[in-house]
Amino acid sequence: MPELPEVETIVRDLRPQLVGRQIRSAKLSHEDVLRGVTKRRLLTALAGARVVGVTRRAKHAVIxxxxxxxxxxxxxxxxxxxxxxIHDRALTPDEAKYAVLRAPLDDGRELIYRDVRRLGTILLLDDRGWSAYDAALGPEPLDPALTPARFAGILASSRQAIKKVLMDQRKIVGVGNIYANEALFAAGIDPSRPSSRLTTHDSRRLLKHVRRILSAAIASQGTTFRDYRTGTGATGNFQLELLVYGREGEKCRVCGTRLAHTHEIDARITVFCHRCQQ
DNA sequence: ACGAGGTCCTGCGAGC
DNA sequence: TGCTCGCAGGACCTCG
Structure with a gap:
């Protein structure tokens, strides 16, 4: 599930291939992925457009x-x-089936947005629209401008479970279910603990582990459970390094206790160690 | 402001 | 074998 490291990997792969290229035309197979833009407006805008940058913000790829x-x-x-x-060959029938957006480029290759379940979204924003969108998102966890004090302030402002706060994109971006589970385990923090009850020491440790884990996941090209692929179509490798996510019922790698799981926080699976995270 | 729950989507695996 | 059903979940919504 593309969280920050996965989108960062995609963006790094696409940037050298896409910047400077012109989009010849575009086709959209399903309109339900669009937000705030009609199919006609999107396709008209893309046809003939030149790509001048590929970046990441939160869990979004920005072209x-x-x-x-x-x-x-x-x-x-x-x-x-x-x-x-980016494909440089014809798509297989299976690839074509889930290709939601197809955009042939001026070098003969094709930019494809593939999405099996179509819970992803596509927006087309002008400068003002982007500013407003960007402003509604929280700070980037890997940005040094997010100081431990600022992070502590964010956590102190909510009584919700720390795991939910960590995944709230208005408070801090990029962390989804997998990395929230991993970071809380690494920091030894109970995921259900009210965010505002964390000590300064807790929040410092948590920020450190969030950064360490996100960076390590980027270095491993992200986590592939099923559908995620890098910008070159490869699988990521960080699934091999996960310590709790997907390991419920197995033994904690640190203390050997059987890992517990619950759906009580935000109706998403939380995997944790009773002993290491008190 | 908060928590709870529903919605979108489809493939997959469990169970019968 | 073939069917139904629950689950996976990021973001957004409504309701109380």
Missing amino acids: DLELPARTARLVIQPGMTGSLI
């Missing part, structure tokens, strides 16, 4: 476009099962 008379940002959030890949 900066130069249009004849204006600029625009194509914002793709892969959701659960989305991937962005």
